[in-house]
Amino acid sequence: MTETLERALEPLFTFGSFCDLGMFERPLGQPRPYISCLYILAKWIFYTYYWLYPRYIYILQTVCIFTTDVLHLITIILIFVCLYRSRELKMCLRELAIIDETLEALGTPKEYQRLNNWINRIIIGWIVYVFFYTTYGVFLVFLLFGTFNFIDYLTMPFDIFLLHYPYYIIILSAMISTTILGLVHVYILTLQVYFY
Secondary structure (H helix, E strand, O other), X not given: OOOOHHHHHHHHHHHHHHOOOOOEEOOOOOEEHHHHHHHHHHHHHHHHHHHHHHHHHHHHHHOOOOHHXXXXXXXXXXXXXXXXXXXXXXXXXXXXXXXXXXXXXXXXXXXXXXXXXXXXXXXXXXXXXXXXXXXXXXXXXXXXXXXOOHHHHHHHHHHHHHHHHHHHHHHHHHXXXXXXXXXXXXXXXXXXXXXX
16 A cells, blocks of 8 residues: 555656666665666766767768757756756655645545556556557568568667667656646645635
């Protein structure tokens, strides 16, 4: 049974921290900034060195740069903003917990378990979207180029995933923000019902 607001939102924040959108917190409420920064640094060095750098060299030699190529820079900036704003997000969650305690004193039941189940469904939907979009990209590449090499079957899903990785991170960041804003909206509507 989920008892607090932070516990209800924990799956979303844990999943976001593995995608570089926040601090690792194990146990809950104890952020690990050094581990988080080291993880993000190692992951993005690997991503830049083995994926972005060869891709940009190829793009600069053959074609012009598109606006979608700037998306990687936007994603890196988004990660730093999320790390910087994680403390403000935790304070916002504490204030929302205070509002929730006030609403409970007024007689509104807590629905943390329902919120937790809803967040788990959102995460599963995001994972299904990532797998579907990656599989769709692989089939599209194989149908358009007609390559039937065993090595291509092994490396193509990874390449397609890395190609769309910034999109996935931006979508996950938007889901976290939307969940928090939706929670604030529900609390505002509940307060309006009680005071009007």
